[in-house]
Amino acid sequence: MKTVLTIAGTDPTGGAGAQADLKTFMAHKVYGMSIITSLVAQNTLGVKDIMDVTPYFLExxxxxxxxxIYPDAVKIGMVSQPELIHKIVEQLKKYHAKNIVVDPVMVSTSGSRLLADSALEALKSELIPLSCIITxxxxxxxxxxxxxxxSKEDMIQAAKEIQQWYQGAILIKGGHFEKRADDLLVINNEVYWLECEHIDNxxxxGTGCTLSSAIxxxxxxxxDLKTSVExxxxxxxxxxxxxxxxGHGSGPLNHCWNL
Structure with a gap:
């Protein structure tokens, strides 16, 4: 059985974070593992509190x-503090981790900020460059x-700007647009549009967590990367x-719909 690791925060209601990642791994018939970065008190209505683990405990x-159990792929989600990002980067390099997918979680579906301002630069300069794709x-x-x-033109321009400091693939998700949910995928300067109607739901x-875990x-x-994203x-x-x-807010997905 292939193995996949998530490095992420938690969701006690199971809709996002490490819990959603593990459900997604199971739905793909791979063996899921988790390294927890933060204990997050959240539900479908929002985030109540966050308690980060220490860099030592993360290590x-x-x-x-x-x-x-060495992972065949690694998905990285919420990391709120620069000290934890430094430790993750150190450990990923130490163990020569492969197939790294970074979901740069900054804001929850409910609108709660999940990333400290001081962590943004570490995310961009240290963690993202280690990944094969960001989402x-x-x-x-x-x-x-x-x-x-x-607009879609703005998405392409943004990808070009990110490519100035990041060499991997970029998947910009268009689900926030009202009429369409077309995603932009850029691999080695090749542009692909993954077209989809906007689903009225x-x-x-936890959609971001789930998609990156599926990849x-x-x-x-x-x-390969393109097929994995598709x-x-x-x-x-x-x-x-x-x-x-x-739930009483923006509810979770049915992760086992395909089983």
Missing amino acids: EQFQCVFED PNIPETEVLVNHTIQ PNTH ASNLALGY KAKKYITGALKANLNL
Whole structure:
């Protein structure tokens, strides 16, 4: 069985973070593991509190995973503090981690800020360069390029700006647009549009976590980058179309719709 590791925060209601990642791994029939960066008190209505682990405890978790069950792919989600980013980068290099997918989580679906300002520079200069692909949504891309994005042309321009300091693939998710959910994928300067109608479902809690985990799962299974993204897009589209309706806010996806 192929193995995939998530490095992320938690969600006690199971819709986002490490819990959503593990469900996604299972749906792809890969063996899931998790290194926790932060304990997050959140639900479908928002984030109540965040308690970060220490860099020392983070390193202990790395040792437990990489010296016992080596992952075929790694997905990295919420990391809120620069000290934790430094430690993750150090450990990924130490263990020569492969197939690294970075979901630059900055804002939750409910609108809560999840990244300290001091961590943004570390994310851009240290962590993102280690990845083979990053998966920002529109608001996260706006933070990375420091200007607004209102069209598909703006998405292409933003990808070009990111390419000035990042050499890997870029997937800019267009789900925040009202009429379409077309994603922009750029691999080695080749531009691909993954087109999809906008799915009328207000329950989108954990979509970013789920998509990046699906990409990591497909990379672990041996698919190339473009195919991994295409298959992940189909998976999350199905999870949204399943119309699961739980919670009093923006609810979670049906991660097992395909089983």
